Amino acid sequence: MATSILDLSSDRTTEASVESDDLRLVEALREGAERAYEELLTRFQQPVFALAFRLLNDQSEAGDVVQEVFLKVFRNIGSFRAQSTLKTWIYRITVNEAHNARRWFFRHRRREVELDTDPEETRNWKESIPDRSRSPYEEAADREQHQMIEAALERINPIFREAVVLRDITDLSYEEIAEVLGVSLGTVKSRILRGREALRDELAGSIKARPALKLVPKTAE
Amino acid sequence: MSCENVQELISSLVDQGTSGGERQNALAHIESCRECSAQYESMAKMRASLREMARPAMPARLRADLRAIADRDRIRRIARVSFGTRIHNWVSVFQIHCQNMMRPVALPVAGGIISAILLFGMWIPDLTATPRSFSGDVSAPIFTDPSLSRSNPVRYGGDVVVKLIIDERGKVADYEVIQGQDSEELRNFILFSTWTPATSFGKPTWGKALWSHGEAIQVKG
Ligand SMILES: [Zn+2]
Numbered sequence: 336m337a338t339s340i341l342d343l344s345s346d347r348t349t350e351a352s353v354e355s356d357d358l359r360l361v362e363a364l365r366e367g368a369e370r371a372y373e374e375l376l377t378r379f380q381q382p383v384f385a386l387a388f389r390l391l392n393d394q395s396e397a398g399d400v401v402q403e404v405f406l407k408v409f410r411n412i413g414s415f416r417a418q419s420t421l422k423t424w425i426y427r428i429t430v431n432e433a434h435n436a437r438r439w440f441f442r443h444r445r446r447e448v449e450l451d452t453d454p455e456e457t458r459n460w461k462e463s464i465p466d467r468s469r470s471p472y473e474e475a476a477d478r479e480q481h482q483m484i485e486a487a488l489e490r491i492n493p494i495f496r497e498a499v500v501l502r503d504i505t506d507l508s509y510e511e512i513a514e515v516l517g518v519s520l521g522t523v524k525s526r527i528l529r530g531r532e533a534l535r536d537e538l539a540g541s542i543k544a545r546p547a548l549k550l551v552p553k554t555a556e
Numbered sequence: 557m558s559c560e561n562v563q564e565l566i567s568s569l570v571d572q573g574t575s576g577g578e579r580q581n582a583l584a585h586i587e588s589c590r591e592c593s594a595q596y597e598s599m600a601k602m603r604a605s606l607r608e609m610a611r612p613a614m615p616a617r618l619r620a621d622l623r624a625i626a627d628r629d630r631i632r633r634i635a636r637v638s639f640g641t642r643i644h645n646w647v648s649v650f651q652i653h654c655q656n657m658m659r660p661v662a663l664p665v666a667g668g669i670i671s672a673i674l675l676f677g678m679w680i681p682d683l684t685a686t687p688r689s690f691s692g693d694v695s696a697p698i699f700t701d702p703s704l705s706r707s708n709p710v711r712y713g714g715d716v717v718v719k720l721i722i723d724e725r726g727k728v729a730d731y732e733v734i735q736g737q738d739s740e741e742l743r744n745f746i747l748f749s750t751w752t753p754a755t756s757f758g759k760p761t762w763g764k765a766l767w768s769h770g771e772a773i774q775v776k777g
Contacts (some may be wrong), residue, residue: 367633372626380622384614398618405622409629481609484602502571503606509573528567531599538602 357421364412375408379422382505383429389500390433392489400432407432423514426505430497430515437493487537495530502527557585562592570599624743635721635730646756698756702726702763705750712745717768724760726751734766 363371383404387397407428415424488496501512512523565582568574574582586593702722716736723729728746754763 365633367630369630372630376622376626380619381611381614384618385610385612388612389609394612394615398615398621401618402621402625405625406629409626477605477608480605484605484609499606503603504610506607506610509571524568524573527571528564531567531570531602535598535602 353420353422354417358417360421361412361415364409372409376405379408379425380405383425386426386429386500386505387433389488389504390430390493390497391436392485396436400429400436403432403436404429419514420511423507423511426501426507426511426515427517430501483538483541484534487534487541490537491530491533495526495533498523498526499530499534557581559585559589559592562586562589563595566592566596566599569596570603624740627747631728631730634723700755702751702754702765704765704767705752712742714739714742716742717766718742718746720746720751720765720767722751722753722763722765724753724762726753726760729762735768 360371360374364375380401384397384401387400387404388394391397391400404425408425415421419427488500491499497516498512501507501515502509507515509520509523509527512527513520516523518526562582562585565574565578569579569582586596702720705726714736716738717734719732719734720728721730728749728751731746733742751765753760755761
């Protein structure tokens with residue numbers, strides 16, 4: 336990816352400060368400082384949960400993964416070396432744990448879930464910050480759209496989903512995604528592109544399958 | 557630029573990942589081509605929707621669980637760090653004793669004999685007087701074990717045997733359930749219980765305690 340020299344240098348200074356922040360936090364964690372534990376949770380529990388949730392599309396499964404991730408993070412903080420940022424290190428652990436959970440999930444529960452997919456159940460998420468400026472109409476449309484995207488995410492190739500979720504949900508740069516997944520920048524680019532195309536096709540399909548996309552809220556708030 | 561080329565670029569255009577001439581050319585094409593502009597629009601919209609889904613509400617239960625995981629790890633870490641200081645303490649206690657034993661020897665030889673005579677002269681009546689002046693009171697033992705304080709804010713009645721490490725302030729530094737179930741209630745009790753710390757040569761220090769049914773059943777230094 337081409338970047339101007341100016342951009343690069345500014346990137347580097349922010350990177351350096353992120354690194355020293357990370358090291359300070361890691362050092363405090365190794366000493367068992369209470370505030371360090373708090374800071375780590377405050378910084379990462381929400382994004383780690385969001386990542387796990389979007390990768391697995393199951394709240395309780397995601398909760399288990401998040402717990403496993405923080406157990407590993409705390410236990411292995413001693414072996415954290417500043418070759419990667421704390422952020423990419425933690426997300427790499429999250430992606431790996433989600434992989435493991437998914438393997439288990441597919442082996443044990445996939446069939447049941449497919450047999451009785453309850454449309455109400457796929458609705459078990461709620462955005463935490465409702466936008467007050469939107470009409471209930473728009474909100475219902477949004478909600479419906481989010482559900483469709485959620486379902487589409489579930490159907491696309493998990494390799495592509497991973498890349499798209501790391502980009503759009505976790506908000507990582509291409510370089511950071513490459514680090515988390517341990518693949519080249521070119522691979523990241525193409526996975527995101529393929530993932531988005533697959534998502535778009537899935538969405539187009541689901542819109543066709545439901546021509547009368549209801550914009551009227553089903554239930555009053 | 558052909559439509560095919562532009563569509564390959566759309567995903568990274570949406571990410572602001574393309575720069576310079578390539579970006580300009582692609583955007584110019586999109587302006588003039590209905591097909592590509594529709595593709596661009598839909599991808600930008602999809603990305604925006606995904607980003608709206610980036611903060612799913614985290615279950616309160618999960619937050620509490622993470623906090624408990626952090627607490628346990630911190631306690632474990634402090635206990636490990638303190639084990640080092642405890643050994644260090646023992647070493648310094650030992651050194652002090654050696655020094656005390658060496659002190660008379662270290663005095664100048666000439667004065668040594670006189671001081672020895674003087675010391676013995678002072679000690680002999682003192683030694684014989686000791687049992688009388690401290691009658692009824694046993695001199696402080698070298699080591700004492702931690703014991704549970706009477707005033708504990710939390711009660712626990714479960715059927716468990718727990719091994720605890722008590723620090724020099726009488727706080728639980730680590731615990732291990734040897735028999736029975738680890739539970740939220742038990743953890744609460746353990747975290748809030750207060751102990752009289754172990755002592756070594758009269759000074760509070762770290763110690764182990766075995767606890768069951770509301771009382772310390774057996775303790776070992
Ligand atoms: Zn075109």
